[in-house]
Amino acid sequence: MPIKRIGILTSGGDAPGMNAAIRSIVRSAYYNNLEVLGIRRGYNGLINGDIIQLSQSSVGGLTGRGGTILYTARCPEFNSPEGIAKARDTCKYRGIDGIVAIGGDGTFRGLRDLSHAGVLTCGVPATIDNDIACTNYSIGFDTACNTAADAIDKLRDTMQSHERCSIVEVMGHRSGHLAVYVGIAVGANAILVPERPYDFRQDVLEKIYCTRNRGHSHFIIIVAEGAGNAIDVAAQIKEHTGMEPRITVLGHIQRGGAPTVRDRVTASRMGKHAVDVLIEGKTNRVVGILDGSLQDFDIYEALEMKRGLQDSMYETAVILSRSV
Ligand code: F6P
Numbered sequence: 001m002p003i004k005r006i007g008i009l010t011s012g013g014d015a016p017g018m019n020a021a022i023r024s025i026v027r028s029a030y031y032n033n034l035e036v037l038g039i040r041r042g043y044n045g046l047i048n049g050d051i052i053q054l055s056q057s058s059v060g061g062l063t064g065r066g067g068t069i070l071y072t073a074r075c076p077e078f079n080s081p082e083g084i085a086k087a088r089d090t091c092k093y094r095g096i097d098g099i100v101a102i103g104g105d106g107t108f109r110g111l112r113d114l115s116h117a118g119v120l121t122c123g124v125p126a127t128i129d130n131d132i133a134c135t136n137y138s139i140g141f142d143t144a145c146n147t148a149a150d151a152i153d154k155l156r157d158t159m160q161s162h163e164r165c166s167i168v169e170v171m172g173h174r175s176g177h178l179a180v181y182v183g184i185a186v187g188a189n190a191i192l193v194p195e196r197p198y199d200f201r202q203d204v205l206e207k208i209y210c211t212r213n214r215g216h217s218h219f220i221i222i223v224a225e226g227a228g229n230a231i232d233v234a235a236q237i238k239e240h241t242g243m244e245p246r247i248t249v250l251g252h253i254q255r256g257g258a259p260t261v262r263d264r265v266t267a268s269r270m271g272k273h274a275v276d277v278l279i280e281g282k283t284n285r286v287v288g289i290l291d292g293s294l295q296d297f298d299i300y301e302a303l304e305m306k307r308g309l310q311d312s313m314y315e316t317a318v319i320l321s322r323s324v
Contacts, residue, residue, distance in 0.1 A: 001099050001121060002115045002279075003034065003094050003099055003120065003252050003281075004034060004035060004095065004097060005034060005035040005036070005094075005096055006025075006029055006034055006035075006036055006037070006072065006096065006097060006098045006099065006100060006247060006275070006278060007035065007037045007038070007039045007046070007051070007091070007094070007098075007100075008025050008036065008037070008039065008041065008054070008069070008099070008100050008101075008102070009039035009040075009042055009046065009070060009098045009099065009100075009101050009102070010022070010024055010068040010070050010072045010101070010102045010103060010104060010126075011042035011043055011072055011073070011075070011101055011102070011103040011106070011107040011110065011210055012042070012072065012074060012104045012106050012107050012127070013072070013103075013104070013127060013128070014066075014067055014068050014072050014138075014140075014207045014255055014256060015127050015128050015138070015139055015140025015141075015143075015144075015145050016067075016128075016140050016144070016255070016256070016257055016258065016259035016260075016263055017070075017126060017139035017142035017143065017259040017263035017264060017266065018067070018068040018102050018126050018139065018140070018143070019059075019062040019063070019065045019066070019067065019068055019069055019103050019246065019259075019265045019267075020062060020063040020064075020067070020139075020259060020263065020265070020267035020268055020271070021054065021063040021124050021126065021267035021268070021270060021271040022038070022054075022062060022070060022102070022178075022271070023060075023063060023128040023268070023271070023311065024061045024267060024268040024269075024271030024272050025124075025272075025274060025275055026054050026055075026056065026058070026268075026276040027056060027059065028271065028272040028276070030056050031161060032205050032275065032278055032279055033041050034125050034279075036052060036053075036084035036277070037052065037054060037096060037141045038049050038051065038053075038055045038069075038070050038182060039051050039052040039099075040070050040071050041069075041070075041071045041072065041073045041075075041077035041266055042072050042073040042075050042107075042318070043073075043075035043077075043087065043110050043226070044073050044075045044077070044078075045070075046078075046086075046087040046090050046099075046114075047078065047083055047087055049076070049093075049094075049112075050081075050289070051090075051094060051130070052161070052205065055065070059229075061076075063076040063259075063264045063268070064258045064259065064264065065254065065257055065258065065260060066143075066256050066257045067313055068102075070306060072103070075110075075276040076176040078110050078113075078151075079163060079168040079190070079219070083112060083156060083269070084113050084117050087114060087117070087119075088117040088119060089194075090117065091114075091119045096119065097119070097120055098119065098120035098122070098278035098283075099111065099114060099119055099120070099121050099122075099309070100121075100122050100123075100124060100271070100274045100275070101122075101123050101124070102123075102124040102132070102139070102191050102271075103123070103124075103125075103126055103128045104125065104126070104127040104129070104132060104160065105131075105132060105303060106259060107123060108286050108299050108303060109125040109299075109301065109303065111123050111284065111286070111299060111300045112284055112300065115241050115283045115284040115299070119283075120281070120282070120283040121283055121284055121285070121299075122268065122274040122277045122278055122282070122283075122285045122286065122296065123274075123285070123286035123287065123302075124139070124177075124193075124270045124271060124274050124286075124287050124288065125138040125139065125268070125270070125286065125287065125288060126138055126139035126140050127139075127140060127145075127170050127171045128140045128141055128144035128171060128172075128254055128255055129141075129171070129177065129178065129212075130175070130176065130177040130178065130317070131172075131173060131174070131175040131281055132143065132288070132302075132307065133302065133303075133305035133306055133307035134286055134290070134297045134302035134305050135287070135288030135289050135290065136212070136288075136289040136290060136291075137289050138201070139179075139263055139266055139267045139270065140255070140259070141178070141258075141263075141315075142259075142260045142262040143257060143258075143259045143260045143263050143264050144254045144255065145172070145178060145181045145182050145185065147250075147253060147254050147256070147257050148170050148182045148240060148254050149167075149182050149185040149186050149252055151168075151224075151250055151253065152166075152168055152182065152186040152188075152220060153186060153208075154222070155168065155290065156186065156218070156220060159220065159246070159297045160218045161195045161218070162216055163217035164243070164244070164246055165218065165220075165221065165237060165241075165243045165245040165246070166207070166218075166219065166220050166221070166243070166245065166246050166247075166248060167221050167223060167230045167233050167234045167237070167245050167246070167247045168188075168220065168221070168222050168223070168230070168247075168248045168249070168250060169223045169224075169225055169247070169248070169249040169250065169251075170219065170222060170223070170225065170228035170250055170254065171201070171225055171250070171251070171254050171255075171310075172193075172194075172225055172226055173226060174194055174226040175194025175195065175224070175226065175307075176192075176194055176195050176196070176226065176227060176307070176309055176314075177196065177309065178224065178254070179191055179193050179222050179223070179227070179246060179272040180193060180222035180309060180313055180314060180317045181313075182222060183210055183222040183317050183321070184313075184317050184320060185261075186199075186220060186222075186245070186314060187220070187320070188220045188221065188222045188317075188321055189207050189211050189219045189220055190204045190207045190208075190210060190221045190223070190321055191220060191222045191224075191317050191318075191321060192201055192223045192224060192228060192233070192323070193225040193226075193227050193309060194224055194226035194227045195256050195308055195309040195313070195314075196309070196314060198227075200222040200236055200269075203307070204221060204236075204237065205237075205240055205241070207321060207322065208237070208241060209324055213285060217226065218279070221233060221237070221245075224231045224317065228250060229246075230247045231247060233245075233306065234247050235320065243280065249283040254320075255317045266289070267296055270287045270294070272290075273286050273294050273296065275295075277296050282296070283299065284298060284299045284300070285297065285299065288302070
């Protein structure tokens with residue numbers, strides 16, 4: 001039976017480009033004569049019936065706006081059979097045939113359970129961590145990289161003036177994608193990531209000494225939040241070099257701001273694909289880009305996939321930060 005009405009929600013940490021994805025889903029759905037409801041505050045909205053109508057005009061001007069107009073939240077209740085049952089009942093009551101959820105792995109686990117309960121589901125990957133295994137790229141990553149690089153460029157100016165060492169902690173949860181990209185982009189002297197063990201003397205101190213020997217007197221060290229703590233790194237540098245490093249934890253600023261063109265376009269493409277998936281009657285799917293092509297995967301398989309740090313990317317970062 002053809003579907004008539006779909007719901008959209010955003011869940012987990014927000015990411016720049018989520019609004020562009022919402023707009024794309026709404027416009028693609030109306031193009032195919034589907035009605036669209038917006039479910040607010042993640043899966044909570046599905047449990048509590050916190051739902052609004054989304055018209056074509058309600059999503060005008062959204063491509064360039066950060067955050068998510070639907071709000072987002074993590075919803076522990078959705079992990080229980082009772083939570084899923086309530087969500088399924090809401091879908092039945094509101095005539096929702098399919099749900100598109102924009103978020104990360106936790107969001108997709110929710111979709112998997114909802115699809116078991118008989119609702120068609122499709123996920124759209126959005127997280128600044130870029131750690132979703134079934135896709136080379138997640139919405140929000142490029143914007144977060146640009147935001148962090150811009151902040152660190154500014155830090156470099158003042159570090160250079162005062163001949164200081166800057167320790168910058170970037171987000172990424174348990175992954176170092178953001179740290180490596182940003183580290184390459186700003187020409188960091190050292191980059192510490194959770195996926196690769198590091199030797200403090202060789203991977204931090206030696207790099208500082210070599211940089212100093214080449215006549216430089218300021219240093220930028222990037223620490224991924226999953227690799228350790230900027231305060232500990234600063235304390236060790238102080239102990240061994242006598243320098244008094246300054247610490248900057250970039251924090252949630254990395255999740256905000258207007259999405260870059262890459263994020264706007266990727267979100268728009270992925271959103272449209274998700275609607276096509278539901279119209280085809282598929283369920284338990286998640287959209288991804290692998291080797292440049294837009295695809296969709298079974299959520300079970302997607303959650304089993306592993307995504308490490310690309311060796312060549314890490315190697316590039318290490319080689320470029322060496323200054324012998
Ligand atoms: O997953 C996105 C992310 O920003 C991570 O990089 C970070 O560890 C986490 O979310 C922070 O979560 P919260 O917004 O709940 O503090």
